[in-house]
Amino acid sequence: MDRRTFISRSLLVAGGAAVGAAAVEVPRLWPSAHLPFSGGYAPAADRMGYDITGNTSITWHVDTTEQVLAFTFDDGPGPKWTKLVLDTLDHYDVPATFFLVGSHVEAHGDLLKGRLDRHEVGNHSWSHPDLATLDAPSIEKQLSRAHDTIRSVTGRDPRLFRPPYGHLGGSTLMVADRMGYSLILWSHEMNETAYLKNPPGQVQEIVDHARPGQIILAHDVGSADRYVALSQLGAMFTGLRQRGFRFVTVPELMALTPKKTT
Numbered sequence: 001m002d003r004r005t006f007i008s009r010s011l012l013v014a015g016g017a018a019v020g021a022a023a024v025e026v027p028r029l030w031p032s033a034h035l036p037f038s039g040g041y042a043p044a045a046d047r048m049g050y051d052i053t054g055n056t057s058i059t060w061h062v063d064t065t066e067q068v069l070a071f072t073f074d075d076g077p078g079p080k081w082t083k084l085v086l087d088t089l090d091h092y093d094v095p096a097t098f099f100l101v102g103s104h105v106e107a108h109g110d111l112l113k114g115r116l117d118r119h120e121v122g123n124h125s126w127s128h129p130d131l132a133t134l135d136a137p138s139i140e141k142q143l144s145r146a147h148d149t150i151r152s153v154t155g156r157d158p159r160l161f162r163p164p165y166g167h168l169g170g171s172t173l174m175v176a177d178r179m180g181y182s183l184i185l186w187s188h189e190m191n192e193t194a195y196l197k198n199p200p201g202q203v204q205e206i207v208d209h210a211r212p213g214q215i216i217l218a219h220d221v222g223s224a225d226r227y228v229a230l231s232q233l234g235a236m237f238t239g240l241r242q243r244g245f246r247f248v249t250v251p252e253l254m255a256l257t258p259k260k261t262t
């Protein structure tokens with residue numbers, strides 16, 4: 001079992017354990033549905049009749065010494081800002097990874113037509129629920145409906161999956177494994193609400209905190225603060241390049257992972 005497989009299996013166990021613990025002591029402090037690993041017991045795969053490999057990987061950062069990082073944009077496409085993001089990426093010659101919401105692809109797929117050549121797409125569910133609160137068949141519907149729509153609209157067969165809110169609990173990992181997905185989280189994020197007060201300061205924060213192998217979370221759909229953050233993308237790219245960074249998609253970043261010797 002390699003390290004990532006071990007992590008996947010550990011999280012499955014942790015997910016089951018958290019449900020039991022939450023029932024006893026957590027509800028007074030925090031609704032259990034909001035705990036990262038709670039909200040839905042993860043049934044045994046064989047009881048579900050699922051044939052899974054147990055090899056799903058979870059990546060939030062890639063161990064590399066190369067000055068590379070990956071920008072990711074979640075929740076799109078959307079009519080307000082997806083075009084702005086794609087135009088900015090083109091202008092600055094930056095590849096990125098979009099974690100698409102299936103229902104948004106169905107409604108606004110035209111925004112992506114002919115625009116994804118240099119970019120990667122991933123599955124971010126059909127309607128952005130907290131998958132940790134759903135049972136396995138419902139999670140599978142969320143992923144497969146989004147998968148089919150992304151494929152039919154973009155011509156791409158997504159291999160990456162980012163669960164909404166980064167929640168991995170319940171049966172989420174099991175279903176992702178069954179469908180052959182790699183799970184992608186993030187190691188840094190744009191603090192979007194802070195951009196309203198001090199956009200240059202937030203650009204500097206992104207530039208100063210860049211690390212080799214980092215995966216940065218941003219959103220191209222949502223509240224107005226996200227627009228302010230997106231309007232600063234060019235300044236971020238320029239600042240990061242001045243620090244010697246280059247930009248890659250998430251699969252390109254993952255390909256840099258040092259080979260295990262065991």
Ligand SMILES: [Zn+2]
Pocket residue numbers: 074075124128164165
């Ligand atoms: Zn999201």
